[in-house]
Amino acid sequence: MFDITTVILFLVCYFAIFYGISKFTNSYGNTKEGYIVANRNAGLVESTLGMIGCWLTGLAMFAGSQQFYNNGWAGYFWFTVPQLLGFLLFAWLTIRINKKVPNGFTTSEWIKKTYGPGVGTIFQIIFILACFGNLATTFTAAFKYIKFIEIGNAEIITGLIVAGTALYSFRGGIKTSLVTGSIQTVLNFILFSVLLYIAVKAIPSDKSFSDFLTGKKQIGDLFDPTLMLTFGYTAALTFFTGPLMSATHHQKNYAQQNFKPWKAWVWGVPAYFALQTIIALVGTAALASGLEITDVSLNQLVLLKSVSVAAVAIFGVAILNVACVIIDAHGNAIASIIANDFVKDKNKSVNVARWSIVGVAFIVWLIAMQNWDLTYIFFTYGVLRVNLFIILISILTTAYLTGRGIFWAAIVMAPLTVYLGLQGIITKTPEFNVIAVSLAMFATPVIAFALSKLLSKK
Secondary structure: OOOHHHHHHHHHHHHHHHHHHHHHHHHHHHOHHHHHHHHHEOOHHHHHHHHHHHHOOHHHHHHHHHHHHHOHHHHHHHHHHHHHHHHHHHHHHHHHHHHHOOOOOOHHHHHHHHHOHHHHHHHHHHHHHHHHHHHHHHHHHHHHHHHHOOOOOHHHHHHHHHHHHHHHHOOOOHHHHHHHHHHHHHHHHHHHHHHHHHHHHOOOOOOOHHHHOOOOOOOOOOOOHHHHHHHHHHHHHHHHHOOOOOHHHHHHHHHEOOOOOHHHHHHHHHHHHHHHHHHHOHHHHHHHHOOOOOOHHHHHHHHHHHHOHHHHHHHHHHHHHHHHHHHHHHHHHHHHHHHHHOOOOHHHHHHHHHHHHHHHHHHHHHHHHHOOOHHHHHHHHHHHHHHHHHHHHHHHHOOOOOHHHHHHHHHHHHHHHHHHHHHHHHOOOHHHHHHHHHHHHHHHHHHHHHHHHHHHOO
């Protein structure tokens, strides 16, 4: 569909532009405070746009549209609204976090000091795996797009995207991520608005867009039993827990100390909802078009391909923006944990953080080459983070839990719930997914509380 030489030339120009922009943030790379938390003076607009960009993953690019195509507005509700509620919860908890960890760099460092190295290590692992999960879903989605446009050498193109992003994000740390990510997010508002217009115009004149808002399965009930069992319930819990259990949100909170940090997430809720809905409604247009679509996850691309090559190219630029923001934001979050929690000499922190981003980029490229199923990736790290969600809220707001209680509850329940969840996907038995998420959300903190009381008496 596209000539590989043209694609490579475009990527070179694209990354040259963003490398030039990133040079304005180079001064933030001189100190640990500058590189990891942007000297704690990030602005409200860039913080809000950066928050939107770092959460618009490859999963969001495709899953929202798939929900509108299959399950209509009801499926899309359970995909999106829990995320928005998760943002609002995190906005409120930033007040608690900043009281508990004044002038902090990572929340995991405070947890390690307060609840011991065992609990701290568990949170470090979960935070890092959650970042890698978002990176993996995004670059797997990008890899699928590259395969779809049939230019060959998908490995090389994906590698160029990873290397190009690492190159321009290398110098300025999170400040570079906020500045470039803001630009890329604004571009995506424009690009996806154009794509939705193109998609709606492609609907045959004898069909109405609004007639297809209940999806292929014609679900008109928000609490439809089948929808809740197969998607709604598990999606609600896993997506609701996402923002609090994401290290990139914690890092942005510590960088936003010249205004009340909660404002970025409160302003981000309507903006993220608008952008995500614009993207997802293309799925309704794809259904209304009447096209034969065998792989529902690619419904947007099938529709756009039927319109023009230019439409597919616009989608490609948008997914490139998404991929760059994700590797920049989540790569920086992983780097902040490595450089702050494990490096005692602050003079070495910046270099460790930089090379950590390079290492993350290489690992992401290797993961993308596997072309794994997005559902498997998401559900694995999604269930892991659900286990610690209520526990994290508790340690930020109460003193009920002890390090030993948290440690043993997480050690036992995290592997068990992930195993049950994956069994549900492998055997196509959604009841397993419901059980896995329920145990992770509710049983793990209860066990942690019980063990905290029991072990503290010994």
